[in-house]
Amino acid sequence: MEEKHFCRTCKGLRNHKELHTKKLRSEDDDDFFIWFEQYSIIECLGCETISFLKIYGDTEMVDYDEHGSPEYYYDKMIFPPYLSKGRELELQNFIPENIRGIYIETISAFKADLSILTAGGLRAIIEALCNHLKIKNDNLSVRIDLLHKKGHLTLSESKRLHSIRFMGNDALHEIVKPNKDHLFLLLEIINHLLANLFINDKIIKGKVETLIDNYDEFLRLLKTKITVEIVEKKLTLLEVLGKSKKLLSKENILEYE
Structure with missing residues (x-):
């Protein structure tokens, strides 16, 4: 050809x-x-x-x-239809079902060059995320701010979500067709958000060292440190943990001890 x-x-x-x-x-x-x-x-x-x-x-x-x-x-x-730029998230099975369903439909709309539906879908993903995290309010702007205040997002990430809200509102309420290049940028914001919240931790779990911030994970770590050689020895918790103590904050060590 x-x-x-x-x-x-x-x-x-x-x-x-x-x-x-x-x-x-x-x-x-x-x-x-x-x-x-x-x-x-x-x-x-x-x-x-x-x-x-x-x-x-x-x-x-x-x-x-x-x-x-x-x-x-x-x-x-x-x-099959495709995204000419950008990317579709892999490992979508890690995303909660209600969010994943809207994400898949939004990607399908984008591949079909349905710009208004794509913008609406990106906005709907934020709504579904708030529902999943039990962020309740009738106003999406307030819900996005609460995502930051409750520790789910950084301030910069919440500001980026407002960009998606603006474009989604214009598309759905004013029937303004979005710029396709802008949609690719907003898709990357959504991809980054969903990957950080639902995918990345599951990918690296058990493969690289990460901070421990709950008691169950602390117990699993502690069990790996108990060996035959230390039985009947008097050791502090920090001595048992050894170099792995870096995985816990001082506050958590005191609490767990």
Whole structure:
């Protein structure tokens, strides 16, 4: 294929080869209106991702150059739908079900280039997050501020969520179509938020050292430090913990002891 097509894995225009193609053509009785369709299974020559390409054109789809000569153009669609920029979160199974459902629908709207529904979906994700964290108020602006005050978000993160609220309100109440590049930025804010709240801790758990801030985790750590060699020895808690004491604050050590 001479023309490059978008690869959802490579995230850009790439050379493809046609694996199979079916062409259709028809016209009206007077040959006045003619249409053409082509369906192709294509494979990226870089990563071997398989896609489905639909091309459509007809005699009404024409522009004229400076000399008055006709230049025909075609509509092209790649399936499955994709995000031309940005990313979709992996490990979505870690996200609570009520939030995950809205996130998936929002991503589907974005892939289908439904900008107003996408903006509304991003706003709805914040509402669902507040519901999950039991942040109750009729006003979303107040709920976003409470996310920060109750320690779920930093002040900077809560300010970014207000940007999503502004765009969502404009899209749903004023029917203002959002700028697509702005939507990609807001999607990254949502991705960062959901990853921090629900995904990252589960990924690193048991793989790298993290701060311990609850008694159950403290007990699990303590059990790993008790060995045959220390039985019948008189040791302080800090001596038992050894270097792992860095995982607890002084206040928590006193409380747990």
